[in-house]
Amino acid sequence: MAITLLGIAIVVLLFLRVPVAFAILGPCVTYLLATGQSLELGLRTTINGIDSWPLLAVPLFVLLGVIANRAGIAERLFDFAMALLGRVRGGMAYVNVGSSVGFAWMSGSALADAAALGAIQVPAMRKQGYPQNFSVGLTGAATLISPVMPPSIPAVVFASVAAVSTGALFAAGVIPALLIAAGLLVYVVIWCQRQTFLKAGRFDGQLVRRTGVRALAPAVTPILIIGGILGGFVTPTEAAAVGCLYLLVLGLCYRTITPRQLPSILREAAVTAAAIMLIIGSTSLLGWILARERIPGMVAEWMTGLTDDPVIFLLLVNVILILLGTIMEPTSALVLSVPILLPVATQFGVDPIHFGVIVVLNLMIGLITPPIGPVAYVLSSVTGIPVGAVFRGLLPFLIPLIAVLLIVTFAPGLVLWLPGLLNP
Amino acid sequence: MSDPSADAAPTAGDAPESGGGPPAWRRISGWIDRTERFLGATFLALVLLLVLVQVLQRITVGSGWAWTGEIAKYGMVWSTFILAGHLLRRGLHLRLEVIDRWLGPRAERLVTRLTDALVALICIGLTWAGYGLVTAPFVGAAPASGLSLRIVYLISVVGLGLTALAATGQALFGRPVDDRRAKSGPAVEGAI
């Protein structure tokens, strides 16, 4: 009974636009009072939910994204990809995907990409005559490569909630991220064939060399971060810090960042990270209450009663997560659903790392679907295109993205091959 | 860290920051807001620094002090709670915006007042819980650094108290601007 009221109260508060963290904390603390637990337990559990070593990577990867953005890294990668691929028919579209893949290796979040690359890619494509819908849709869809490719903030959060290795989950994301890129490229190839305005450009070796040199130092970042983690020099949290230091030094060398800007960089990252961490803390209290009420076990029983086929179970999970993703911001959706769904997945024999990639991919697709589609909001704000038009542009790109999601869901080998290779 | 007001590039909400209400109240909340922002950023800087120290130790001497990681984690906790009020004043908390499309400007203001009152209530409850936590008879110490958990909790509780204050102010005096702007632009930048 109390738990039903708790659920209703949270939903009502969420719809009243109470910040997610407080919409969860308020009813949870009331529940503790009503069931004779101590109020202190509520706050202690919330604080303990944040006080976690793997989660320390979250603010540091957020900081990394802010620094990369301010240092003008995206622009350098974009210029190089442009020089390299600009001569191909429809090259600009390939450049878009290519520079997103490059940036994905150093950014852990789709929104950082949307902010950094959206402002460059969309205007550049529009200038060459690409339609608005296609330009903004492709740019938005390509930002999803970032949180799937390591480093990935949602992967860090999943690893912490599910108590699996962050490094293994990072490695597992590489092939799915490349699959997204491939899916988008296939879409672009098909699209280009029906366009008449596209023409091939001229190859400029000089330009390739010049922009290549400019992109060289930023290109070391992923080697430093991913190489550091997978090569065994540092833990993911430490890699994020090393990456921050490296890009900061680059930004200072390039003079795109001045020492006077450091406080504002730190403030921006701290504010963004705080919004995420507060939700993680509040959901850890909710998780405590759900565990106390044995809800995960009940959901597991219900789902195993529904089907005993892991394929149907995973399809069900995909539907639930996509729906959740359309209305919820991904961190909240992740920390809420994983403690409940993961034990069931394990019962169905699904590998937790594989499950992690499915969850991340699903919730990331939610970033570009209405009504809550943060990537669309950011793209709209950096390009000036109305949100509705951005959503319309993004719509057709759901086809390749969902195709990749299905491949990843039903071919666990593709996901688990790389982590297995690193850990024979 | 230098003066928090020395701002080379304008960020998210350098616009109105203190809500409505009497001038003295606006001055005080403006001051609290900047202090929170300064402390939040400082704690993040501390996190970065401590983790880098840990890497350095690993490379040089091959072993690490356990307390660096522990204090870094607390730095993250403090940064989060200290910034809760700042996030509220700037409308930067993550929230569902499903009903926005159906609300007119008047209904919107009304709902905003209501949610601010609710948040005030929730934060007062949490601050009360925090008071209990800080003054509990048996409070341990952090295992590696030996830092008393009372201090760890205290900073978080102060953050919640300031959030309660900010929410109460907004419920009483309203907000100067429609906080819908929060859902686009740098507000969500860098989030997942």
Next chain:
Amino acid sequence: ACTDAGKDGTVTLSLAHSYANTHPHHRCGAEKVAESVAASNTGLKIEVYPNSTLGGHAQRFASVVSGDIDIDLQGASEISATYAPIRVLDAAYVFDGADHLFGFFESGQADALREDMLAKTGTRVLDAWYFGMRHFTGNKPLRTPDDFNGVRMRFPDTPQFLQNAEALGASPTSVAFEEVYISLQQGVVDGQENPISVISSLNLPEVQSHLNLTGHMTGFVMPVINENAWQGLTDEQREALSTAISEARTTDRQCIEEEESSFVATWRGDGRMQIVEPDVAAFRTKAEAYFRTAFSGQDLELYNAVRAAAS
């Protein structure tokens, strides 16, 4: 807090711990307690929450203190963050093994410590359960304390464990429990120490080649109950609970020892780990000499009392 009487007058107590459903502490410990308490028909019911579902070690101990969890399985080092004197029981080589440990708790020599802890934290230690001897794993043999040279050894981040490292001559590195596997795999650290059951559950034989049977700590966990919850029980219920816990101590130890010998036999058989028999006396002598000077006052008294009880 949860001592609320149900409709039929039954009292339900929560018992939480960190161990997986497959771990002896759950199968042969906590579950057994729940079963025999239920069979006692004293109107007492135990609800078990395994696998850290109600929080990590430190968080759960705080919840036992505040009364939000009734019973928990806690190690001396974890409790020592709130009640420092108990850490001595986790000193390297302070106990010689399970018999010494059980004897110490049964002889009443632990009573003063338990009463002091009750007064200072409001929690009551009901018993001590054997967790297995802690051993070092690594990628080369560890035969004498000198073999620690140049080895980055992972220790849990608590003062007593870090002091144990010093006592044994190792240089400790801090790595979170969740990152032990990946850190060993990638060489961030070279070795670690844990009981056999944990070495197995973390899949460490995949990333470590040597199991060095130092037995440098007699690992144990203590069923700890919130005093208000205890006082809320009738005499029969207390009797039923105490009996169940002391019986489970025996079954738990049996399961742990069976599991340990089967793991070691498997590893030895398929060559996944080389089993090293180190010069235990050398480690023990070094640790004992260290603690006799490092400990003082109440800590030294407790240390000497435990050592004196060794047969």
